[in-house]
Amino acid sequence: xxxAHLPALQIVVPLVSAPLCVLLVKARxxxxxxxxxxxxxxxxxxxxxxxxxxxxxxxxxxGGWAPPWGIEYRIDPVNAYVLLIVAAIxxxxxxxxxxxxxxxxxxxxxxxxxxxxxxxxxGLLGVTITGDAFNIFVFLEISSLSSYVxxxxxxxxxxxxxxxxxxxxxxxxxxxxxxxxxxxxxxxGTLNIADMANRVAPIEGSRTVQAAFAFMAVxxxxxxALFPLHAWLxxxxxxxxxxxxxFLAATATKVSIYVLIRTYFTIFGHDFSFEVMTLGPVLMVLxxxxxxIGSTISIFQDDVKRLLAYSSVAQIGYMVLGLxxxxxxxxxxxxxxxxxxxxxxxxxxxxxxxVFYRTGSVNIEAxxxxxxxxxWTMAAIVAGGLSLIGVPLTVGFxxxxxxxxxxxxxxxxxxxxxxxxxxxxxxxxxxxxxxxAYLSPSPENAPAGEAxxxxxxxxWVLVLANFYFGVDTRVSVGVATRAAEFLLGAGS
Amino acid sequence: MSHHLVxxxxxxxxxxxxxxxxLYVQFHGDFGPGGGFQAGVIFAAAFVLxxxxxxxxxxxxxxxxxxxxxxxxxGVLIFAGTGVAAMLLGxxxxxxxxxxxxxxxxxxxxxxxxxxxxxxxxxSVMVAIFxxxxxxxxxxxxxED
Numbered sequence: 001x002x003x004a005h006l007p008a009l010q011i012v013v014p015l016v017s018a019p020l021c022v023l024l025v026k027a028r029x030x031x032x033x034x035x036x037x038x039x040x041x042x043x044x045x046x047x048x049x050x051x052x053x054x055x056x057x058x059x060x061x062x063g064g065w066a067p068p069w070g071i072e073y074r075i076d077p078v079n080a081y082v083l084l085i086v087a088a089i090x091x092x093x094x095x096x097x098x099x100x101x102x103x104x105x106x107x108x109x110x111x112x113x114x115x116x117x118x119x120x121x122x123g124l125l126g127v128t129i130t131g132d133a134f135n136i137f138v139f140l141e142i143s144s145l146s147s148y149v150x151x152x153x154x155x156x157x158x159x160x161x162x163x164x165x166x167x168x169x170x171x172x173x174x175x176x177x178x179x180x181x182x183x184x185x186x187x188x189g190t191l192n193i194a195d196m197a198n199r200v201a202p203i204e205g206s207r208t209v210q211a212a213f214a215f216m217a218v219x220x221x222x223x224x225a226l227f228p229l230h231a232w233l234x235x236x237x238x239x240x241x242x243x244x245x246x247f248l249a250a251t252a253t254k255v256s257i258y259v260l261i262r263t264y265f266t267i268f269g270h271d272f273s274f275e276v277m278t279l280g281p282v283l284m285v286l287x288x289x290x291x292x293i294g295s296t297i298s299i300f301q302d303d304v305k306r307l308l309a310y311s312s313v314a315q316i317g318y319m320v321l322g323l324x325x326x327x328x329x330x331x332x333x334x335x336x337x338x339x340x341x342x343x344x345x346x347x348x349x350x351x352x353x354x355v356f357y358r359t360g361s362v363n364i365e366a367x368x369x370x371x372x373x374x375x376w377t378m379a380a381i382v383a384g385g386l387s388l389i390g391v392p393l394t395v396g397f398x399x400x401x402x403x404x405x406x407x408x409x410x411x412x413x414x415x416x417x418x419x420x421x422x423x424x425x426x427x428x429x430x431x432x433x434x435x436x437a438y439l440s441p442s443p444e445n446a447p448a449g450e451a452x453x454x455x456x457x458x459x460w461v462l463v464l465a466n467f468y469f470g471v472d473t474r475v476s477v478g479v480a481t482r483a484a485e486f487l488l489g490a491g492s
Numbered sequence: 493m494s495h496h497l498v499x500x501x502x503x504x505x506x507x508x509x510x511x512x513x514x515l516y517v518q519f520h521g522d523f524g525p526g527g528g529f530q531a532g533v534i535f536a537a538a539f540v541l542x543x544x545x546x547x548x549x550x551x552x553x554x555x556x557x558x559x560x561x562x563x564x565x566x567g568v569l570i571f572a573g574t575g576v577a578a579m580l581l582g583x584x585x586x587x588x589x590x591x592x593x594x595x596x597x598x599x600x601x602x603x604x605x606x607x608x609x610x611x612x613x614x615x616s617v618m619v620a621i622f623x624x625x626x627x628x629x630x631x632x633x634x635x636e637d
Contacts, residue, residue: 008579012572016573019564019568019569019572023565023569060585061587062584062585063587063588
């Protein structure tokens with residue numbers, strides 16, 4: 001009986017626990033609850049992915065109302081895969097969170113921190129699982145509002161302005177998405193995504209549909225921080241508490257990319273998106289610009305969190321580049337990078353959280369000699385950096401390999417030059433970290449010693465996953481291929 | 493505000509009626525216009541009026557922050573819990589039909605309880621927002637003195 005309710009439980013379990021955390025008040029109790037809940041959510045997402053791969057699409061009627069009238073939770077290979085990424089990162093990050101949150105957020109607010117964390121997780125999972133366009137907006141707002149709160153809890157006072165800026169940008173993005181959904185509702189009379197997809201096809205020429213497409217594409221590009229709409233991201237990531245940066249960097253933009261994919265391929269269909277609206281070249285130019293400009297700016301950052309934030313802008317470029325090919329191979333590459341980037345940036349930001357926990361700073365100056373003072377943490381940063389560059393045996397290599405294959409497959413071999421250039425730029429900014437940590441002497445009286453084990457273990461789980469999935473690609477590539485085939489209608 | 497006798501007396505007279513009207517909008521919401529959100533706002537307006545006329549300190553003494561915080565959380569729990577109750581009774585999440593002996597009564601009961609949850613959370617959040625802003629201004633005044 002439980003198995004039939006898994007789609008609802010995926011959302012309801014974290015949703016119900018969020019207010020419970022408020023009632024528990026004590027930090028220790030709230031943490032214990034959040035920990036259990038996040039791992040339960042992860043277990044549910046694993047079971048759901050198994051069900052989808054075995055027996056096809058799952059549909060759950062919320063409130064018993066049949067689609068297309070009621071809200072439907074609809075799980076296919078695409079969102080089962082994204083659910084797994086979000087829930088896995090959510091569980092690993094919460095395991096790590098306790099000492100870091102106690103240090104950075106401060107006593108008295110910890111229970112509320114875990115409430116916001118659970119709400120954010122609920123929102124991100126909700127966006128992914130739902131089969132209703134308006135419901136996507138509602139969950140998008142739940143996750144966004146809670147992430148504004150989470151970011152503003154950073155120690156630095158600039159966290160407040162960063163959070164406010166994200167609030168303005170995020171609201172514009174979500175509003176554009178909502179306007180798009182409204183126009184589509186006006187044109188088709190339905191909010192259910194599957195139903196909408198059927199009804200949009202015959203009226204493709206209508207201005208309303210085209211305007212809806214434009215609004216949704218731009219609004220979601222803001223939420224996904226696609227260049228040049230990424231201005232909110234660097235400060236938000238740099239000044240948020242470490243735990244929040246790791247969680248958001250590994251999940252929030254991924255979920256927005258997922259909604260982009262849903263919009264382009266499922267609602268409007270790839271014929272309309274890529275042939276009528278000629279989305280391909282637009283996305284390709286923006287993606288390449290993001291890759292090159294994001295990587296270049298990150299070379300000049302002294303705050304390592306900001307450095308990695310700009311690198312995230314570049315990595316989003318890779319994901320979108322994959323989509324822009326509009327082939328199974330390209331979308332596989334994009335989806336694969338969704339997963340792989342979550343692993344690398346999750347690991348890197350968690351390791352930076354360890355640095356901050358011990359030294360109180362993540363400036364490149366503070367990292368001098370860190371290779372000798374915090375060997376395990378620094379080794380994790382280097383390993384994550386290698387994956388970011390795309391060294392063979394890491395997941396970064398697998399993503400870039402598939403993107404190269406897709407580029408050659410589409411007859412656009414020159415794209416590979418840009419991928420190579422962006423990788424070279426990545427070597428420069430990763431090398432700056434290595435140089436500071438291993439080749440510079442430690443400052444006088446610098447704090448030494450490793451972070452607590454509870455923080456190191458989740459960090460290393462993510463870092464080792466970079467290598468595991470860099471060698472054994474059966475799961476990640478297999479599911480990403482299934483998802484891409486499903487989206488382009490080539491497979492089952 | 494101690495010298496505004498008329499305002500104080502009228503406020504004292506009005507507040508019970510505002511609360512009563514809030515409850516009316518809440519519980520008559522399934523037959524007429526109204527519902528949890530509107531009712532919550534009206535209910536909170538009574539506390540806001542009280543705080544404006546009798547001062548923030550007195551209002552905080554009537555409803556301490558701890559209870560406001562509990563109210564915000566409890567309302568959400570009531571809403572989500574109704575859905576879970578339906579699930580435990582064998583239907584889908586938020587399918588109220590199984591909550592009573594027949595579907596129409598079940599749906600009625602479900603909406604009734606859920607709207608109460610909405611009302612509780614909205615009222616608590618409204619009061620919390622007002623207290624947060626009003627309290628903040630107060631602190632800035634003190635710092636300037």
